[in-house]
Amino acid sequence: MSRIKAKIMTILLIALALMMLFPMILTVTNSFMGSQEIENNYSRNDEELDQNTFFSMKLIPDSVTLRQYYDILIAKHKFLRMFWNSVFIVLPIVAGQVVISSMAAFVFAKLKFKGKDVLFFIYIIIMMMPFQVTLVPNYITLDKLGLIDKYSAIIFPGVFGAFGVFLMRQFMIAIPNECIEAARVDGCSLLQIFFKIALPLSKGGIASLAILSFIDNWNMVEQPLIFLKDTNKYPLSIYLSKINHTELGIAFAASIIYMLPMLLMFLYGENYLVEGISRSIINDEGVDTSEYI
């Protein structure tokens, strides 16, 4: 009896899992349709009085074609340029964030100094703020530094985000203190301990942070809209949201190319992603917030 129950449960869960994947499945299959077919499926017939006409939700194309991919990858240069814009924005953020966060995280996890807890609490608050709140302070600084409309206007605030420090600290706190003490006794300097012990032992953390930061920044929408004025510098995310309305015939393939790097990374790094997220739980006694009000 309970085996039947387990079977039903499994089937229900698989159905739910397929529903979760459905948006991607539909996008993939629609990316192999010709523009004409997409037009037919999703034409908006505003003038018709008949209330009961709907878009046809088709998963299998009438005729499979790579036309959409040809259009965006070869015929239109704009798409590829925007793709590289995204890459040029995201890679420096990820690299910078990994370096700066690991350095600071090592201090927060393994060294003692006055005001450490207060400082770390500030990091947590900044980490929680929605973009629209940090937008103002960011804008003030970027404007003063004359960086508006430059890629660095997006890269710098990203690099100095608080989340990286928070996550790396969670990983570095797990390094046994004995390791560090032993190295000290052997006469290692702090920098040597950082490079030869802390960094190698938190490789998993670095991978997690890189993946999470990549996902977050590849997704970015608000920052370029506000900090960049030249639309030629826009990353793919913004371009995509525009062609959804104007050129539906190529939007599906464009979406696929856009999500592909993320899916590939997920395929190879799922374990790092899962570990990174699980580690981010604040459950150690390290931060005592009760004193800071």
Add this chain to the structure above:
Amino acid sequence: MFSKYKKKETIMTLILIAPSVIGLLIFYIIPFIWMIIYSLFDSPINGEFVGMQNYINLLSNHAYKQAVINTAIFTMISVPLIIIISLLLSMLLDKKIHFSQNIKTAFIVPLVVPVASVIIFFELFFNKEGFLNNILYFFHIPSIDWMNSSYAMMAVITIYIWKNMGYNIILFFAGLQGIPKEYYEAASIDGAGPIAKFFHITLVYLMPTTFFVIIISIINSFKVFREVYLIAGDYPHQSIYMLQHYMNNAFRKLDYHKLVTSAILMTLVIYIFVFILFKIQKKINESIGN
């Protein structure tokens, strides 16, 4: 000798932490202090001190009130909902179920997929002539213009749960794995049923995880603005006009006073919220410890 070592160590500590702290000061903390000062004057240069006047103006602004109410409604519905659903699913996946690893992966994928690439699907799904209405028609339910009516909140909550459930499932799953199986066995011997076990073991030992899930769910609930913005633009239906829309539009209209004061108020609310949450967590941790 020893003090020389100590001095060197202090310098190295500073070198390690300086880039991050300086960045934080320049891009977040110093401008934030400037913002607080700015909010108390009527104009940035040679302005007159007006005290709380800017805040009073903001709080009596109709659009702001609407945005606060909508954001509060959204958070208060979507956060408990996503927590209940993801806890339920994690507990099911924690049992011995075929393909449980693959099913878990399917729940995590939406987390990875960039918003802009699935927005096209959600537009087609929630359109007046879209897939959802097509399905409803099948059951003889009349069409709803999802994004342009008071039903829009339901659409936004659906997208939020779809996108963020994976995050919470990972967290709960890790939490569940951390509960020693012996506790359940011991409870079984004492004759505890599944419901008693859930309330006295699972829920109690998941508390620390749950607190963090609440924090993360709220952070992520702020991010749902991306989706709403990409579907509905600067001025969506008034039932989903959120604080983020308000602040974005204040920025565009160069209405810095409204933007700055609402940013400060939002920070204050987040701060109080985190503070209370940490306090409760500490209390509960202590009571578990005893």
